[in-house]
Amino acid sequence: MARNESPRPEGDFGGYADFGDVDGEARARRRRALTRYAVPVAVAAVAATTIGLGTALASTGSGPSLPHLTARQLLDKMAASDTSTLSGSVRVSTDLGLPSGLSGGLLGGVAGGASGSAAGSSDPFGGSSGSGASGSSPSASSGSSSAADPAAKLTELLSGTHTLQVAADGPDRQRLSIVDDTSQYTVIHDGTQMWAYDSGANSVYHATEPAHPAGTAHADKPPAGVPTTPQAAVDQLLKAAGPTTSMTVDGTARVAGRSAYELLVRPKQADSTIDSVRVAVDSATGTPLAFTLTPKGGGKAAVDIAYTRVNFGKPSASDFTFTVPKGAKVTQGKQDQHGEHPGGPGGAAGSGAVGSGAAKLPGGASGPELTGTGWTTIAELKAPSGAGLKSGQGGQSGQGSQGGSAQGPAGVEGLLGTLGHHVSGRFGSGTVISTRLVNVLVTDKGAVYAGAVTQEALVEAANAAAG
Template sequence: MTVFARRPALRWLAPLAAVALLTTAGSIVNSLTATARESLPPRSAAQLLVDVQQARLDGLSGTIVQTSDLGLPALPGVAGNSSSEFSSLVSGSHTMRVWYAGPQHVRLALLGQFGESDLVRNGTDLWAWSSKNNTVNHMTLPADAGSHPDTGTPSPGAAMTPQQAADKALKAIDPTTAVSTDSSAVVAGRTAYQLVLTPRDQNTLVGSVRIAIDGATHIPTRVQVFAKGASSPAFEVGFTSFDPSTPASSVFGFNPPPGATVTEHAAPTGSGQGSGDQGAGSAPAQGGQKAHVVGTGWSSVLVASVPGDTSGSSSQSGSLGTLSSTLKTLPRVSGSWGSGHLLEGTAFSAVLTDDGRLAIGAVPAASLYDALSAP
């Protein structure tokens, strides 16, 4: 389906994806009609997908609020002085400012209680700044990095209209997800359509995913993930203010603050594609094993190996040490698959085994144990 390959619908979720990577299973549509407010004409869900595909916007700016209520225990370093660090996004509520003027001009500012962290892409310059330690990381990218113009060349066997491509894509994923339309939402004071994705799989902890699509620009402006039986989202990221105009070029200029420690990094040597690219399903893991996915759709489980000691010893540092220290406070579990610590959230579960394996998915703990026992 060339239209989806050349113009991915989720590209307009880039400002949201910069905050957190949100992966959901596929969706289906049976030509249900969106019951929008009077200011919005009715649109079927398939038509809305095409609207997103064909959306054209030179730039945007706004404020994004991300809230996570995943049922996690209190995690060290996610509030106070650390709330301006991107690692804090796994818990609580966070406010960000975003500016976008094309893939080579992007700025994201995470605003904490006592500081700020910025990510800035300005042409070939990529900057990351943290006010906590006044540190700056800089990389000079290749001139064509992040620029993928649409050549308009169709793939073999994919000559079809955008509407036909949308219908075909939705039909293909019919077994996993039901997609309905809800009455239009209001996001950042703007009327929006809303798609509701409901898993057909009864084994998943996810009850629904709701995606709001701006009625005027057709840009996705909010994503909400609800656990089963919950009335409030376990995860939400969306605009509270939204300006669909191109920001001034000066917004993307960055000069290290006085006294900042600047570290230069080498640019990546490849495009991340081809034989040198290792996806999640082929990443090397400890002991020569590879990360792999057990199951399909919403109830799939990722099984990988965590490098290093998982005992939480003092020799550990950084995020792995924090993870191990946190897991030591969680319940111990065991079975034919081994033993370890269990983290149960409202929309996902995770097990870190004593032999260094990590199993995680939007499923109950029993499904993780089955995945760990699978050959």
């Protein structure tokens, strides 16, 4: 059969124009074409509206109606909460505005130093260029040899969005998984046994703790890592609360399909960099379900932790057992480590990122000295050897507190210069490193001041210390 016409232009929409002689028919055909194209458009539109409405309802829709509670009653409800069994998924988003060079290397050192973990022997600054790169892509696993060490791994949570799976059965048995696309990092705490498994590297970290009475174990634990559940974050928050804090119940919300009260916490002190903290408290059990921390600078929340699925039933016992997979490389951790609990809902993980502001510093051997009150607490670390930031990382390597400082202070100062800006005052001069939440002042004499406070407050504290 011959073609109706010679070369038909590509993309000609059906060639209706070819039928100029049958005008009415062409029009009818075009009308039918339009009606039929309406089908895919309608399908797409319905889907878009459903998705759009769903998210709009989830974010702006008014919460469920619950009996009115005062802030005090809500706090009592939280204190009286006896939730000990729980399982669910948690979404953690953090945007601390860290300088990219810092996010991996320094914070790895901070958490490592604070928790006193002994497994990591990677040089903190040798690794910082690599971790700077991984700071922008949080899912990249660190190239450190102790990939399964929890302290190092949990610092990954300090940037980006992560999905965690948690399960808890009392204070002794917890399980926490960081779920990545095709890998998973799992920490299991069962009595005195602590296992961590990194599927990406197929490596296992194992530590044994001395038996201790349940409950007291966590009370005096130094802050370590990041809060990995809303409960852990709230524990930190309540510690920081006091006369410097205003607390109100601000409506209700739906979190993970449960109705919850929204507790709005605002610091009264003007020097704080924290604008507000919002906690969603489950109306039935008093368990915190969501935690959002907004810095004064505006923008999106610096820390946003929320359950996306939660179940208060007892998790299966098999969730807390671990056998070393065949072929996995096992690293034995040192005994008597406190910082390596998985962040179970019992508040096992302390907060290094939110709340009191006292946990921001490199822990070091001597420990920071705290000045100020409440939200504007400033941690001050006097570094005698001039190693500056190094002292924190010194604690990380088990071989000795100064093990990491072989590169000398010159490298540190060079790094500081690229990260912060110069300030001076009665204390002399120094460098301020700013993030959205925490400011750190490193004086040229090697002292470090840090807190969730404005830069001016840090300078004032340094001046006061200088006399």
